[in-house]
Amino acid sequence: MNKAKIAAMARDLESAYNKGNIPVNLELIAEELGILVRHGKINNDVSGVIFKEGTETVIGINEGEPPERQRFTLSHEIGHFVLHRERDLCVTSQRLFRKPASGDFREMEANAFAAELLMPKQAIENAVLKLSADEVVSKVSELAKTFGVSEQAMTYRLANLQLFPMS
Ligand SMILES: [Zn+2]
Structure with missing residues (x-):
């Protein structure tokens, strides 16, 4: 699939x-x-x-x-x-x-x-709308809490949605 x-x-x-x-x-x-x-x-x-x-x-x-x-x-x-x-x-x-x-x-x-x-795509995009990449990085912990997921899961998700700069 x-x-x-x-x-x-x-x-x-x-x-x-x-x-x-x-x-x-x-x-x-x-x-x-x-x-x-x-x-x-x-x-x-x-x-x-x-x-x-x-x-x-x-x-x-x-x-x-x-x-x-x-x-x-x-x-x-x-x-x-x-x-x-x-x-x-x-x-x-x-x-x-x-x-x-x-x-x-x-x-x-x-x-x-x-x-x-x-971590629905639309909800994540809404949450980080208007944030710079650096600001997204600094909000990972807060976003993880909001969505009830681990910081690691949120980091992967943001990277998958190309909202997070992978080093
Ligand atoms: Zn399984």
Whole structure:
């Protein structure tokens, strides 16, 4: 699936249920999709899982990770649900976040979806409108807090949208 299509699917989901609220209400989106979300203890190097339990779809989030990471994981797993419905199980290890190019294109697709859902292009552009590149750099921490993501995730996002000078 190409990146534009993935981004469009994330935007459609955001506008259908979240309707422009920032930070994006992922719990509401999951609920609207009929997904049960559970936060709990998971094996150390696993960030999240999505699986079927009877007729229910369940997303499990590793509660031992920082809250912003848990949000990214939930967004990523929602991506699997929307993009890869044919799959009934996916385990997302921390390694895949650190090294997303490690072979499984579904993981890269879910990450691209997650970034668009958590940090909608239009909302990011509005937030940095009229700022110089240096001003954007100095606002990364504030932007990350506003959107409920890590500074690293925000930095990548800004770079992807070509709003951030990568050194
Ligand atoms: Zn995954």
